[in-house]
Amino acid sequence: MQPTRRLGCANSPRHWRSASPRASARRHAQISQEQLAGRLHKHQPFVSEVENGERLLDLLEYLRWATEIDADPMELLKDLVAEVEARGRLRKRTQLKVDQ
Numbered sequence: 587m588q589p590t591r592r593l594g595c596a597n598s599p600r601h602w603r604s605a606s607p608r609a610s611a612r613r614h615a616q617i618s619q620e621q622l623a624g625r626l627h628k629h630q631p632f633v634s635e636v637e638n639g640e641r642l643l644d645l646l647e648y649l650r651w652a653t654e655i656d657a658d659p660m661e662l663l664k665d666l667v668a669e670v671e672a673r674g675r676l677r678k679r680t681q682l683k684v685d686q
Contacts, residue, residue: 607665609637
């Protein structure tokens with residue numbers, strides 16, 4: 587019996603790069619990891635693990651993260667898509683279309 591392969595592992599290269607827009611946005615808001623962790627009702631290592639790509643956020647956590655650093659969630663997502671495209675991990679023809 588073969589071991590089950592975990593899809594979407596936080597240690598995969600496609601998830602590793604996704605952390606940087608969140609870390610950059612937090613630093614831009616001049617909020618420390620400790621402060622953000624308090625706002626999220628988490629411990630500081632949680633924030634560090636997310637920013638280092640060791641932990642993934644679900645959609646609701648992502649929205650709360652953006653809200654707590656006073657960032658536009660859609661802008662963060664656009665930055666993420668642009669970074670992933672630039673690294674060749676997403677086909678260029680894939681476009682994020684958002685109607686507001």
